[in-house]
Amino acid sequence: MEKIEAVFLDRDGTIGGDDTVHYPGEFNLFPLSYELISRLKENGIKVFSFTNQPGISQGKATIADFIEELTEFGFDDIFICPHNHDDDCSCRKPKTGMLLNGAKKHKLELENCVVIGDRWSDILAASKADCKKILVKTGAGNSALSEHYQKIKDIEIEYIAKDLVDAVNWILYRQS
Template sequence: MKKIEAVFLDRDGTIGGDNTVHYPEEFELFPYTADEINRLKRDETRIFSFTNQPGISRGLATGKEFEEELIAFGFDDVYICPHDHNEGCICRKPNTGMLTEASKDYDLVLENCVVIGDRWSDMAAASKVGSIKILVRTGAGDSSLIEHFDKLKDIKIDYIANDLKDAISWLYKNYLVCRKA
């Protein structure tokens, strides 16, 4: 059974909110999210947030506000792309910059990591680095499957989950959650 080194969770639509961006202090976790994060933490699994937040570059919020919020939710570290989609950065999903940065920071083998998100861009980034891919139906998940079918057709999603709770349960049934050395 394959060992999992880390879990990367998207923010909006995956751990809370809906298919739109809610800025810090307005964002609410789904009722089960804290329990699922704590479940992974009890098993000493590294948990990282990776999220596109173009509102930062537009001056609608600060990176620090997002970081503080996500760390308070229990994440070990936070990777945020503050750029708008037309800025051409390497970090904005579906690019892999946030995942490769975390890999360098924590000496991770990305093929032994899991990406859980609600958008085609989460799955595309995970696919490019060989991570396990779980798409949740919450947020933009259902619409991603329909409206972005063309972008997902060549990506083998490992599991389509109803929500984060379902995703984590599937993960525990199919992989060995790795304890920190």
């Protein structure tokens, strides 16, 4: 595997929480998520949050609330889609806007980046942007492999991980 420049991490179901949205103040990281973000960074890999948060456009939380929370988790940068499901934006996963913005801002080659997520939309966005793809079985990961499998069945997923620990270990093993 080429040297990984950055990892784009989904929030809900990937680094904590479950298959539903929990707003800042109610969101709990999985054990070791903070340490795993730090381990990636210690290995010279930038770590970005990229998350769909339609509750922002519904007034349930603010972008500032999410930025404050995600900054505390140790992310190098944060990319948030605040739009509703039916808004025609370019950033909401499975669209690639957040990944493209991250690549432009940080001068990255997306084929040298990894997306880790639990939903079919994370994997599809990663595929469209030519990133490496890791699906975690936490959160909505199992449903991505069952009821939503048709949406990603033609995508070569580099790794299906039990959880974030497994995903990060897989990346770091291949970087050594």
